[in-house]
Amino acid sequence: MDTSISVLAELRGAIGADSVMAGDAxxxxxxxxxxxxxxxxxxxxAVAYPRSTADVSAIxxxxxxxxxxxxxxxxxxxxxxxATPVAGCIALSLSRMRAVEEVDAAAATITVQAGVPLxxxxxxxxxxxLLFPLDIGSRGSCVIxxxxxxxxxxxxxxxxxxxxxxxxxxxxxxxxxxxxxxxNKMLKNNAGYDLKHLFIGSEGTLGVVTRLVLRLFPKPESVxxxxxxxxxxxxxxxxxxxxxxxLGGALSAFEVIWPExxxxxxxxxxxxxxxxxxxGVYVLMxxxxxxxxxxxxxxxxxxxxxxxxxxVDDAVIAQSYRESREFWSxxxxxxxxxxxxxxxxxxxxxVPIGRMQEFIDDCRAHLVARYAPVRALWFGHIAxxxxxxxxxxxxxxxxxxEIDQIVYGRVRAFGGSVSAEHGxxxxxxxxxxxxxxxxxxxxxxxxxxxxDPEGILNPGKVF
Amino acid sequence: MDTSISVLAELRGAIGADSVMAGDAxxxxxxxxxxxxxxxxxxxxAVAYPRSTADVSAIxxxxxxxxxxxxxxxxxxxxxxxATPVAGCIALSLSRMRAVEEVDAAAATITVQAGVPLxxxxxxxxxxxLLFPLDIGSRGSCVIxxxxxxxxxxxxxxxxxxxxxxxxxxxxxxxxxxxxxxxNKMLKNNAGYDLKHLFIGSEGTLGVVTRLVLRLFPKPESVxxxxxxxxxxxxxxxxxxxxxxxLGGALSAFEVIWPExxxxxxxxxxxxxxxxxxxGVYVLMxxxxxxxxxxxxxxxxxxxxxxxxxxVDDAVIAQSYRESREFWSxxxxxxxxxxxxxxxxxxxxxVPIGRMQEFIDDCRAHLVARYAPVRALWFGHIAxxxxxxxxxxxxxxxxxxEIDQIVYGRVRAFGGSVSAEHGxxxxxxxxxxxxxxxxxxxxxxxxxxxxDPEGILNPGKVF
Numbered sequence: 054m055d056t057s058i059s060v061l062a063e064l065r066g067a068i069g070a071d072s073v074m075a076g077d078a079x080x081x082x083x084x085x086x087x088x089x090x091x092x093x094x095x096x097x098x099a100v101a102y103p104r105s106t107a108d109v110s111a112i113x114x115x116x117x118x119x120x121x122x123x124x125x126x127x128x129x130x131x132x133x134x135x136a137t138p139v140a141g142c143i144a145l146s147l148s149r150m151r152a153v154e155e156v157d158a159a160a161a162t163i164t165v166q167a168g169v170p171l172x173x174x175x176x177x178x179x180x181x182x183l184l185f186p187l188d189i190g191s192r193g194s195c196v197i198x199x200x201x202x203x204x205x206x207x208x209x210x211x212x213x214x215x216x217x218x219x220x221x222x223x224x225x226x227x228x229x230x231x232x233x234x235x236x237n238k239m240l241k242n243n244a245g246y247d248l249k250h251l252f253i254g255s256e257g258t259l260g261v262v263t264r265l266v267l268r269l270f271p272k273p274e275s276v277x278x279x280x281x282x283x284x285x286x287x288x289x290x291x292x293x294x295x296x297x298x299x300l301g302g303a304l305s306a307f308e309v310i311w312p313e314x315x316x317x318x319x320x321x322x323x324x325x326x327x328x329x330x331x332x333g334v335y336v337l338m339x340x341x342x343x344x345x346x347x348x349x350x351x352x353x354x355x356x357x358x359x360x361x362x363x364x365v366d367d368a369v370i371a372q373s374y375r376e377s378r379e380f381w382s383x384x385x386x387x388x389x390x391x392x393x394x395x396x397x398x399x400x401x402x403x404v405p406i407g408r409m410q411e412f413i414d415d416c417r418a419h420l421v422a423r424y425a426p427v428r429a430l431w432f433g434h435i436a437x438x439x440x441x442x443x444x445x446x447x448x449x450x451x452x453x454x455e456i457d458q459i460v461y462g463r464v465r466a467f468g469g470s471v472s473a474e475h476g477x478x479x480x481x482x483x484x485x486x487x488x489x490x491x492x493x494x495x496x497x498x499x500x501x502x503x504x505d506p507e508g509i510l511n512p513g514k515v516f
Numbered sequence: 517m518d519t520s521i522s523v524l525a526e527l528r529g530a531i532g533a534d535s536v537m538a539g540d541a542x543x544x545x546x547x548x549x550x551x552x553x554x555x556x557x558x559x560x561x562a563v564a565y566p567r568s569t570a571d572v573s574a575i576x577x578x579x580x581x582x583x584x585x586x587x588x589x590x591x592x593x594x595x596x597x598x599a600t601p602v603a604g605c606i607a608l609s610l611s612r613m614r615a616v617e618e619v620d621a622a623a624a625t626i627t628v629q630a631g632v633p634l635x636x637x638x639x640x641x642x643x644x645x646l647l648f649p650l651d652i653g654s655r656g657s658c659v660i661x662x663x664x665x666x667x668x669x670x671x672x673x674x675x676x677x678x679x680x681x682x683x684x685x686x687x688x689x690x691x692x693x694x695x696x697x698x699x700n701k702m703l704k705n706n707a708g709y710d711l712k713h714l715f716i717g718s719e720g721t722l723g724v725v726t727r728l729v730l731r732l733f734p735k736p737e738s739v740x741x742x743x744x745x746x747x748x749x750x751x752x753x754x755x756x757x758x759x760x761x762x763l764g765g766a767l768s769a770f771e772v773i774w775p776e777x778x779x780x781x782x783x784x785x786x787x788x789x790x791x792x793x794x795x796g797v798y799v800l801m802x803x804x805x806x807x808x809x810x811x812x813x814x815x816x817x818x819x820x821x822x823x824x825x826x827x828v829d830d831a832v833i834a835q836s837y838r839e840s841r842e843f844w845s846x847x848x849x850x851x852x853x854x855x856x857x858x859x860x861x862x863x864x865x866x867v868p869i870g871r872m873q874e875f876i877d878d879c880r881a882h883l884v885a886r887y888a889p890v891r892a893l894w895f896g897h898i899a900x901x902x903x904x905x906x907x908x909x910x911x912x913x914x915x916x917x918e919i920d921q922i923v924y925g926r927v928r929a930f931g932g933s934v935s936a937e938h939g940x941x942x943x944x945x946x947x948x949x950x951x952x953x954x955x956x957x958x959x960x961x962x963x964x965x966x967x968d969p970e971g972i973l974n975p976g977k978v979f
Binding site: 231298 | 695696707711713717722736813901936967978
């Protein structure tokens with residue numbers, strides 16, 4: 054207790070008494086992230102609210118000297134428990150670092166503090182006539198530092214890449230409080246190791262991200278959307294091949310929906326079926342371009358040729374933005390599935406694109422072998438190799454852990470990844486070794502030890 | 517001498533006598549790379565030619581045990597001395613690791629050994645109906661492992677990214693011979709740290725790249741090329757903004773050429789001037805698409821609007837592939853400049869796009885202040901922030917070192933990078949600190965020490 058009192062005093066001395074909350078003054082939200090609560094009595098000893106990089110540095114200097122764990126917290130919207138506090142830690146909230154520092158239209162960059170909500174970054178870019186393309190459902194509450202620390206994905210990865218690809222420059226504070234400012238604005242920079250990649254996607258275990266330079270893009274001026282019914286997965290691969298060829302960089306989403314999902318959405322959730330008869334598999338695809346008339350012509354020709362050649366059995370092309378949104382509402386109805394499909398175990402995995410159907414068949418067979426009446430939904434950003442799965446939990450069926458072991462076991466067998474876009478955090482730690490070899494894990498640990506030898510940064514996360 | 521005899525014997529025992537050359541059996545080429553020769557008497561003690569990852573591992577185990585430096589060598593086409601041997605090293609040539617292991621059309625990937633020449637990768641992709649977009653002048657002799665180790669750039673970075681963006685999976689052998697196989701085929705994989713980025717662009721100082729999984733793309737089916745004369749750099753920025761907006765992902769090259777370069781190419785090198793009168797600055801731009809007719813319409817409309825609005829003073833659009841090549845021959849004539857502009861000091865730097873002209877004016881003024889009759893050429897992949905500069909050396913003018921110090925000094929002042937795409941190697945080592953802070957360099961050294969504690973991998977390169 055003495056230590057924590059002296060730590061609190063030091064922290065308050067360093068960044069101001071109004072920036073360090075302890076005891077009953079701590080807001081409950083800092084005791085958990087979206088999915089994992091701190092164990093009873095195992096919360097933070099204080100929540101620190103830095104206003105600047107210098108404040109973050111001061112917090113880490115104090116905590117490093119006392120070997121106090123530090124858990125960085127952004128919007129607390131992660132899905133793997135990556136921001137859940139550990140006992141005796143300082144929760145370092147980026148919520149007061151919300152400055153949009155600069156939009157550089159010529160370089161097409163935006164410079165922001167890490168605590169800026171994703172939606173605010175999007176709006177600042179929009180106000181400058183540009184696009185920040187990262188977009189995920191939690192845009193209003195997640196913050197850009199968290200997006201970078203977890204290498205967030207989302208709906209436009211196909212066209213613009215993961216968050217990693219959108220970061221040009223980074224500033225991080227290392228475990229001992231050292232500030233590494235690397236706010237590069239240039240697309241090409243081969244001056245030594247590209248250190249930003251160490252910190253992107255390492256879930257706050259190597260440093261605390263404080264500022265970022267992000268890439269901006271021209272705003273798309275057209276959108277084309279189609280909903281297609283296809284006979285089978287081979288046809289999906291052929292449609293993807295054609296779409297990549299004809300639409301090139303404009304192809305921005307290629308979502309595949311298997312029948313179980315389609316049926317649930319169009320029956321119990323009342324979404325109007327976009328196409329007529331039942332099909333083997335469905336594809337929802339978007340392209341973003343610069344000229345609605347020309348782009349619609351190219352997009353329609355692609356779909357019509359696929360219909361003529363029997364690649365697609367049935368298809369509708371949105372005639373308006375409203376109709377495009379309606380097609381997407383089928384995909385987005387997953388957010389409502391808790392009403393009809395809970396409890397369920399959800400998965401965010403990657404599998405090589407060519408083996409996706411084989412994986413699904415195999416995984417379904419293994420689930421059925423364990424529990425014959427199993428119900429599961431399959432859907433995902435297939436062009437990115439990313440499959441989402443929801444397995445319904447039944448009172449007489451397998452436990453969450455059993456379901457995890459079956460699904461992650463099949464992911465391992467297919468050379469897939471146990472985390473496509475959500476990260477590892479706490480929840481996926483037991484399965485990290487399913488996708489990473491002992492040598493890879495050893496190299497990760499060597500890097501961790503090199504940058505955080507005392508292990509104070511987000512301890513217990515990732516590995 | 518005893519040590520080296522025993523090392524040779526061990527190496528021969530490990531990978532076969534025909535795979536280890538010493539003494540007069542060593543080919544001279546392994547004593548130098550494209551620009552830097554080993555010091556007199558300071559060559560390798562042997563050249564090892566592994567045929568497999570296991571061979572590379574065996575070589576490193578032996579060398580690690582004896583603390584013998586290992587210098588990985590690919591096509592030896594680097595421009596900064598990154599593959600020049602150090603005294604007493606083993607040169608590890610990847611030249612026998614030339615297998616194209618797999619093309620996976622569904623995943624759009626190719627798996628290759630590190631010693632495959634870039635052009636062979638391109639041809640294997642092409643034979644499968646796909647494109648491997650990396651392209652640099654040395655394509656016939658450089659090898660893909662070297663491209664990855666140096667994070668090569670080239671002419672299509674704007675559309676497809678640097679080599680880094682084209683790598684999905686990697687296999688490397690660490691300093692102690694440990695093999696890290698991380699041959700991921702998936703676009704999304706957030707299972708722990710993304711270790712491949714450590715090895716991409718670290719110039720063989722952290723591990724020896726042995727195998728790679730690379731991204732492939734649909735072959736473009738159309739190309740549009742324009743050569744434009746513009747009044748000034750502000751107009752260049754406006755044209756770039758419009759091109760990005762209208763062409764989106766199809767914009768694949770945006771080369772800017774300042775008048776000194778244009779004049780030299782069109783006079784002493786006899787290139788036919790594509791446009792009429794002299795201009796403030798010139799732009800050569802390409803777009804790659806899927807439908808020549810539609811793409812030409814969009815491209816022409818963009819250029820015509822720019823002409824009407826005075827953004828562009830004069831422009832020609834290539835009416836054939838031959839004409840497109842002719843426009844490019846002006847840019848490519850730089851390869852012949854040794855005939856008219858040697859000796860010169862060449863630069864590959866990055867500067868934030870918005871400040872490029874200001875940088876050029878400032879840098880020119882500093883060169884003139886030192887030597888009034890100085891001649892310099894300015895050109896580059898400006899949309900990637902990448903500027904190339906050639907400064908003519910005169911008998912009574914500044915030395916190479918003085919010119920380096922002036923130019924890199926101005927790069928530093930503008931927050932630029934002393935290496936856009938060539939890396940650091942030996943030649944740029946003195947200037948690395950112009951673009952990287954002491955903290956960044958310290959983090960690089962910590963990573964190096966974590967992965968190669970004995971410092972045997974390509975010692976003396978980068979830092």
